[in-house]
Amino acid sequence: MYTVGxxxxxxxxxxxxxxxxxxxxxxxxxDEALLEYSISKGPELSNPxxxxxxxxxxxxxxxxxxxxxxxxxARHWQDAADNWSxxxxxxxxxxxxxxxxxxxGTAVQAL
Numbered sequence: 299m300y301t302v303g304x305x306x307x308x309x310x311x312x313x314x315x316x317x318x319x320x321x322x323x324x325x326x327x328x329d330e331a332l333l334e335y336s337i338s339k340g341p342e343l344s345n346p347x348x349x350x351x352x353x354x355x356x357x358x359x360x361x362x363x364x365x366x367x368x369x370x371x372a373r374h375w376q377d378a379a380d381n382w383s384x385x386x387x388x389x390x391x392x393x394x395x396x397x398x399x400x401x402x403g404t405a406v407q408a409l
Contacts, residue, residue, distance in 0.1 A: 300359040301342055302395035307357045309391050310339075314359060316384040321363075330373045331366040338362075356395075368402050 302310055314337045324332040338360045345351035365371050378385050 299398045300361075300392060300395050301356050301397075302359070302391075303356055306391065306394050309387075310357070310359050313384055313388050313391055314339075314361070317361075317382070317388070320378075320382045320384075324374070324377075325370075329367045330370040332363065332370060332374075333366060334362065334364040336362045364405075371402060 300310065318335075318337060321332065321335055324335075326332060340358055341353035342356040342358050343349065343351045344354055363371075363374065365374070382388075
């Protein structure tokens with residue numbers, strides 16, 4: 299999850315469009331398979347538990363990637379470092395906001 303100010307939203311849009319295109323090359327079979335992928339975006343709210351609260355002016359990007367096993371996550375990060383042309387730009391952009399990640403998490407509920 300990336301939270302950025304209004305001046306950084308356009309670059310986030312560009313980076314995530316690039317990332318989505320690059321992700322199309324990920325394997326969909328085996329231990330390293332990418333099972334699900336999505337990016338969502340919306341306003342940060344002054345009270346995150348009240349959907350009717352006022353926006354802060356910041357934007358939140360949420361990226362969800364689900365892999366068949368932790369091997370897929372490891373391969374993803376190595377491939378990004380080696381093959382995604384916007385990796386350096388993504389790291390620089392993420393330093394401008396607040397980032398929260400969950401690597402190797404376990405789904406505890408799903409529908």
